[in-house]
Amino acid sequence: MIKLKLAILGVGLIGGSFGLAMKAKLGSEIYITGSTRTKESSECAExxxxxxxxxxxxISAVKDADIIYLSTPVLQMVPIVRQILPHLKKGTIITDAGSTKQYIANKLHAILPQDIYYVSAHPMAGREKSGVSxxxxxxxxxxxYVIIKDREMPVPEKVMEKVRTLIALTEANITELDLVQHDRCASIISHVPHITASALVWLLNRNYEDIEACIKLAGGGFKDTTRVASSNADMWSDICLSNSVEIINNLQTLQDIINDVITAIDSKDREKLYDYFSLAKKTRDRIIKESKNIYEIE
Incomplete structure (x- = not known):
């Protein structure tokens, strides 16, 4: 007997992985529908x-769904909810995998009726490859895997627990943050690093005369540092636009740090350079130690 109907809208890397995790744990106790942009992706997902x-x-995917899992690029989520809203049954739970939370929450607060629930969430996971394959x-x-407690639009505890229980099946480590703190921290830990990785690739691309020689030297350090630059361009464009304030603030701070390094190099200040690298090493080593067995550092 099917106990739960789940609809995954955007069955790509994240949505597809969530579906696979649910099927691995629940089997026939869950029935999963999904939507993709192309027939080929739909066939692959099945x-x-x-x-x-x-x-x-x-609309076809959400018929009779108990839970909707949004895993499209961020700026597509609100238009999708507007589209499917007339077709949802009372008590439907909407959750998402968006990398930015305040933007989505603000928009959904204005359109969701009281009998449709939204639980904001964000899995801190990904790969440089995209697509359901x-x-x-x-x-x-x-x-x-972050679950957001939204003070502006709280949901019943039983709804939160239902989403929490489902997410736990992925074997992720669940934590809870508020909207503002999530977007601020995600900018530092995820968004700015992705932008920076892409900037390093742009730096290589702009050295046209030496690009072939540089590629020959591109070993593990360059590949590890720039790995996330191979991520989905649609997704990251939307992230930048939907968390712009926090990203700009932290990019400006990063710019100040780089300027300090430029000044230290230009003035031959070895002590400042040593302190720069030393503090970075100590801080990262501490983060790795404290985060062991909690989450995987990318």
Whole structure:
């Protein structure tokens, strides 16, 4: 007997991995529908077992769903909710995997009726590959999965617990933050590093005369540092626009730090350079030690 109907809108890397994790733990106790942009992706999602049935339209996917899992780029989420809202049954729970939370929450507060619930969440997981073909049931394992407690639009505890229980099946490490703190911290830990990784690739690309020689020297350090620059461009464009204030603030701070390093190099100040690298090493080593077995550092 099917106990739960889950609809995943945007069955790509994240949505596909969530579906695979649910199927691995619940089997026939859950029926999963999904939506993708192309017929090829729909066929792939079904063949992999990430969903039981996939569609190329959202309305077909959400019919009779108990829980909606949004895993599209951030700026697509609110228009999708507007589209599917007339087709949802009372008591439906909407959750998401968006990397920015305040923007989505503000928009959904204005349109959701009292009998449709939204639980904001964010899995701190990903790969440099995108699309459902890159999905894996273990993507979230030992990773941090944030559930947001929204004071402006609280939901009943039983609703929170239902989402919490579902997410726990992924074997992620669940933590709870408020909206503002999440967006601020995600900017530092995830968003700015992705922008910086892409900037390093742009730096390589701008050295046209030496690019072939540079590529020959591109070993593990360069590949590790820039790995996330291979991430989905649609997703990261939306993240930048939907968390712009925090990202700009932290990019400006990063710019100040780089300027300090430039000044130290230009003035041959070895002591300042040593302190720069030494403090960075101590801080990262401490983070790695404290985060061991809590989440995987990318």
């Amino acid at each position: 063949k992999m077992g990430a969903v039981d049935k996939s569609y190329t339209d959202n 890159a999905a894996t049931k273990e993507l979230f394992k030992n990773r941090c």
